[in-house]
Amino acid sequence: MWQDRIWDAETAQRYDTPGEGMFAPEVLEPTVAALASWAEGGAALEFAVGTGRVALPLAAAGVPVTGIELSTAMLDRLRAKAPQESLPVVVGDMARTFVTGDFTLVYLVFNTISNLVTQAEQVACFHNAARHLAPGGRFVIELWVPELRRLPPGIAATVGRSDPDYLLVDTYDTLHQHVVSHHFTFDDTSVAELFRSPHRYIWPAELDLMAQLAGFELESRHADWSGSEFTADSSSHVSVYRLPGPPPAR
Structure with missing residues (x-):
């Protein structure tokens, strides 16, 4: 699975x-x-x-x-x-x-x-x-x-957290009640690591x-x-x- x-x-x-x-x-x-x-x-x-x-x-x-x-x-x-x-x-x-x-x-x-x-x-x-x-x-x-109240019209993503070494962005499909959480971890280089997980809210x-x-x-x-x-x-x-x-x- x-x-x-x-x-x-x-x-x-x-x-x-x-x-x-x-x-x-x-x-x-x-x-x-x-x-x-x-x-x-x-x-x-x-x-x-x-x-x-x-x-x-x-x-x-x-x-x-x-x-x-x-x-x-x-x-x-x-x-x-x-x-x-x-x-x-x-x-x-x-x-x-x-x-x-x-x-x-x-x-x-x-x-x-x-x-x-x-x-x-x-x-x-x-x-x-x-x-x-x-x-x-x-x-x-x-x-x-x-967090749909935080979505402006026409915008499908929210920033859940923004830290010096971590960024969380959630992208919403409001038609199907789906959201994908994008977890970015990074340091002072130009390379970031991404982990994504799908959810149904x-x-x-x-x-x-x-x-x-x-x-x-x-x-x-x-x-x-x-x-x-x-x-x-x-x-x-x-x-x-x-x-x-x-x-x-x-």
């Missing part, structure tokens, strides 16, 4: 930035604390577990974690940190792969549901989360809000409808992992969906 080609060995090696960026304590600590509280003493399943950025500290916090990961290169990086016995991972597609287990929480972080580039695949991802959960179980998604209301189709109810939505209020100006959200019924007894 194309996702496995994008998340290759070279990309997986660049992904880990210990102590910085997505791996900074101020990013991971509230993420882990929130997920641990929503697990309510049960086990968690991470869709697209990657190199273990969230799964490893969540497991260290006492939550049993299992993962699904499509990229064998990303999984190889995870395996260098933790064996299969301590953090089990099944190789497969997060929209279809089933993992045997008793889970109170399924989670999908850092915009990864948008890596599924059709609406049908995204809906299937919700159904896959639902079939892993007992009544009362939660599906948590972290996702950015599409999802409005919060559409995400809620996908959840309803899979039997979930929206329990809460926050602007970040610390629980800040989600507003019309929020650039991202953490949405918590729950299956009807009491949580499984623990």
Whole structure:
């Protein structure tokens, strides 16, 4: 599949930035604390577990974690940190792969549901989360809000970040809700390195409808992992969906 080609060995090696960026304590600590509280003493399943950025500290916090990961290169990086016995991972597609287990929480972080580039695949991802959960179980998604308000008429691109050594440009196909993220890294030479990833963007209301189709109810939505209020100006959200019924007894 194309996702496995994008998340290759070279990309997986660049992904880990210990102590910085997505791996900074101020990013991971509230993420882990929130997920641990929503697990309510049960086990968690991470869709697209990657190199273990969230799964490893969540497991260290006492939550049993299992993962699904499509990229064998990303999984190889995870395996260098933790064996299969301590953090089990099944190789497969997060929209279809089933993992045997008793889970109170399924989670999908850092915009990864948008890596599924059709609406049908995204809906299937919700159904896959639902079939892993007992009544009362939660599906948590972290996702950015599409930045279409920043697009002037006739312009199809936005600059997401502009740093001395990094530039992010997103190009939009508003007819099909597709966006391609262009990540440029460079130094003081005239040569830049480009990594591109395609996505299908999802409005919060559409995400809620996908959840309803899979039997979930929206329990809460926050602007970040610390629980800040989600507003019309929020650039991202953490949405918590729950299956009807009491949580499984623990």
